[in-house]
Amino acid sequence: MSGLAFQGLKRGLAVVVAEGRAVAPLASWRAPFASASDSFTEKIWGTQPHPGWEPPKKLPVPPAIENGKMVAIDPRVIGGKKCYPLIISAVVPxxxxxxxxxxxxxxxxxxxxxxxxxxxxxxxxxxxxxxxxxxxxxxxxxxxxxxxxxxxxxxxxxxxxxxxxxxxxxxxxxxxxxxxxxxxxxxxxxxxxxxxxxxxxxxxxxxxxxxxxxxxxxxxxxxxxxxxxxxxxxxxxxxxxxxxxxxxxxxxxxxxxxxxLGGNTYGRSRECFDLARPDRDWQNR
Ligand SMILES: Cc1cc2nc3c(=O)[nH]c(=O)nc-3n(C[C@H](O)[C@H](O)[C@H](O)COP(=O)(O)O)c2cc1C
Incomplete structure (x- = not known):
């Protein structure tokens, strides 16, 4: 995993380790308050999708998306009212x-x-x-x-x-x-x-x-x-x-x-994770 590995949750603080050295706490002010004995916390907090990712590597796109054609929809052609199901299902949650x-x-x-x-x-x-x-x-x-x-x-x-x-x-x-x-x-x-x-x-x-x-x-x-x-x-x-x-x-x-979400669908925030923001330094690497 090119030197980067996810080390799991430790007292609610997710840490990425590079060659055995902690480089970025993935939680900021949430971490000190989340405790491993908190049942809600155990249920909700998970890991980021790609803990080993390093810029500027490409991440795998699902084949259906990779091979799918984009359909162009001009709202002035279909009319504003017909945009309702599109907008409420695309701008989610x-x-x-x-x-x-x-x-x-x-x-x-x-x-x-x-x-x-x-x-x-x-x-x-x-x-x-x-x-x-x-x-x-x-x-x-x-x-x-x-x-x-x-x-x-x-x-x-x-x-x-x-x-x-x-x-x-x-x-x-x-x-x-x-x-x-x-x-x-x-x-x-x-x-x-x-x-x-x-x-x-x-x-x-x-x-x-x-x-x-x-x-x-x-x-x-x-x-x-x-x-x-x-x-x-x-x-x-x-x-x-x-x-x-x-x-x-x-x-x-x-x-x-x-x-x-779209239509009459509601969602719960049941699986969340923290992801550190990149340092300004990345622009010079
Ligand atoms: C989860 C949910 C979200 C909604 N969001 C909106 C919205 O953003 N804008 C809107 O005009 N109506 C929205 N509606 C519909 C209004 O709640 C509905 O028209 C309501 O009857 C308006 O009540 P009123 O006439 O008493 O103000 C939403 C309905 C639901 C169930």
Whole structure:
């Protein structure tokens, strides 16, 4: 294996050894907190796919991919709506924002959104709320409420309440309170009106910072991209961990996050591994 060998997990710290000498810890701040006696850790953490790889060696590509022809698909030819199954199956796995909102009249709403990403300085979330086909292209309740009150909460999805979360995504009427319908528990927020979902281990109270209305190829309204600034985090102490410098982070094993894949498929983060980033030195070798 050309001098490089994987030495396995030692107290959660994966190490690559070159000619008997440790060169790169594969885990950074996770390692000190993972213990071999942690059953979740044993279940989840595995080895990187190719521990003996050295740049610029080529890695083997599966024959079906190597010999397969690329099919070119022009979205303007097939139309934006027909891109839906392609996009949601190709851009995977996606995290899921479980978004709670309230209308100006106090009607509460809850729905999952996997067109979802985030940034940290300032801490913001980004979700994309499509127009509703069942409302002839009208707004979903989540978007109508954000437009009215400029506030929402994002609650992280975990395995232990997934079926309840999934139940909130039906095309229900606007006067339906999905939190009550699916048996979830409301927790009052500190800085915004929409409640949080008590069953979730990480909550983010958000205020609308920007929004961008998108148009389809025929000029019709198709979606709104919402940027919300996080004005308060809530982290359940059972998932909260500290980096060596004292910053809070969330333990993967404890969080049991669920992601969305294509169609109605969900995923668990059940086999993970750490991989060190290359040193700048590599550019001169
Ligand atoms: C896992 C999952 C992810 C979803 N992601 C999105 C999304 O990113 N954008 C969107 O517009 N709808 C998404 N949906 C559909 C909405 O949740 C659904 O339309 C919901 O009824 C909207 O509710 P509302 O009208 O109460 O806002 C998703 C559904 C599921 C189950």
């Amino acid at each position: 996606r995290p899921i924002a479980f978004v709670s909102t309230v209308s100006k009249d106090g009607q509460q709403n809850l729905a999952p959104f996997s067109y979802f990403t985030a940034m940290h300085d300032p801490p913001c979330v980004v979700i994309c709320v499509n127009r509703a086909a069942h409302r002839n292209g009208g707004k979903k309740d989540t978007m109508a409420n954000i437009d009215e009150t400029k506030e929402f909460t994002v609650n992280v999805l975990s395995e232990w309440f997934l079926e309840q979360a999934n139940h909130t995504c039906g095309n229900y009427d606007e006067d339906v309170d999905e939190m009550a319908l699916s048996g979830l528990t409301k927790e009052p927020s500190l800085k915004v009106k929409p409640p949080r979902v008590k069953e979730s281990a990480v909550h983010m109270e958000c205020k609308l910072k920007h929004k961008y209305e998108t148009k389809g190829y025929n000029g019709e309204d198709t979606a709104t991209i919402v940027v919300g600034e996080i004005v308060m985090f809530h982290v359940n102490e059972s998932v909260a961990k500290k980096t060596p410098s004292g910053n809070t982070y969330v333990g993967l094993e404890e969080l049991q996050p669920i992601s969305r």
